[in-house]
Amino acid sequence: MSGAPGALDRWEDRPVEEWAKRWDVPHVEAYDELPSTNDRLRILAEAGAPNFTVVTADSQSAGKGRAGKSWESSSGMGLWISFLVRSDVEVPSALVPILVGLAATRALERLCPSLRPGIKWPNDIEVEGRKLGGILCERAGAGAVVVGVGLNLHQGIEDFDPGLKERAASMEMAGCRGVSRSEVAGELLSAARSLMDPPPASLDERLRKEVRDRDILTGRMVRTEVGVVGRAIGIAADGALLVEVEGRVQEIRAGGVMAVDNMNRFEGA
Numbered sequence: 001m002s003g004a005p006g007a008l009d010r011w012e013d014r015p016v017e018e019w020a021k022r023w024d025v026p027h028v029e030a031y032d033e034l035p036s037t038n039d040r041l042r043i044l045a046e047a048g049a050p051n052f053t054v055v056t057a058d059s060q061s062a063g064k065g066r067a068g069k070s071w072e073s074s075s076g077m078g079l080w081i082s083f084l085v086r087s088d089v090e091v092p093s094a095l096v097p098i099l100v101g102l103a104a105t106r107a108l109e110r111l112c113p114s115l116r117p118g119i120k121w122p123n124d125i126e127v128e129g130r131k132l133g134g135i136l137c138e139r140a141g142a143g144a145v146v147v148g149v150g151l152n153l154h155q156g157i158e159d160f161d162p163g164l165k166e167r168a169a170s171m172e173m174a175g176c177r178g179v180s181r182s183e184v185a186g187e188l189l190s191a192a193r194s195l196m197d198p199p200p201a202s203l204d205e206r207l208r209k210e211v212r213d214r215d216i217l218t219g220r221m222v223r224t225e226v227g228v229v230g231r232a233i234g235i236a237a238d239g240a241l242l243v244e245v246e247g248r249v250q251e252i253r254a255g256g257v258m259a260v261d262n263m264n265r266f267e268g269a
């Protein structure tokens with residue numbers, strides 16, 4: 001065991017310190033099980049952990065989703081990972097999950113070129129209309145954000161809880177077999193480093209285009225959690241969802257959103 005109680009010395013057949021070197025991050029903690037990798041990382045953040053400290057667990061007993069939901073995190077089925085982003089400048093809170101969504105889609109595309117993962121504002125990764133992953137960003141004091149990412153890798157449809165069967169996806173279900181958690185973690189962290197170390201204060205035109213190419217809501221009728229109904233027309237430089245309502249553009253920065261053309265629920269598993 002390494003420093004923290006329950007932390008593993010080895011993960012995916014290698015010493016944990018070797019993963020830190022391979023991923024070019026200062027510190028990695030890996031566990032068989034945690035309540036939530038975000039909660040463990042918050043403790044490390046509050047104790048002064050450096051930028052891009054990483055926590056991962058094979059399973060989570062109380063995995064957290066957005067808006068107080070739970071996140072199904074069965075053992076070995078996916079990548080359940082959190083990393084710390086520190087910044088000297090104030091980053092708009094709606095921007096962080098968009099940058100992470102971009103990092104996650106870049107990573108998945110590199111590992112599986114046939115996959116067309118999309119970003120569903122504010123925090124979902126979708127493939128073929130089903131949710132493959134989710135992002136939970138939580139402030140951890142001044143200038144620090146705990147970024148939690150859950151990506152479904154190896155589940156078949158039978159592995160999901162009944163309430164998720166109709167809307168969940170995994171890499172394997174999407175035809176991408178044999179991709180390991182460590183490969184996904186490596187690509188995700190590398191993409192996240194290139195986008196968020198340090199994080200930009202806003203999306204420049206090049207990043208806005210990359211987001212636009214993956215944004216699955218643009219052009220669709222949506223209803224936001226705060227009751228705005230209109231047509232999604234894009235994502236602003238600060239990460240806000242742009243919704244056109246009777247000719248006027250509203251900027252949505254909080255809550256979830258559903259496309260009203262094919263769903264009857266707010267986002268997210």
Ligand code: BTN
Nearest residue numbers: 036063064065066134135148150
């Ligand atoms: C959502 O879609 O609502 C967000 C899901 C985020 C899940 C990840 S798994 C790793 C990290 N630890 C958690 O407890 N949650 C996030």
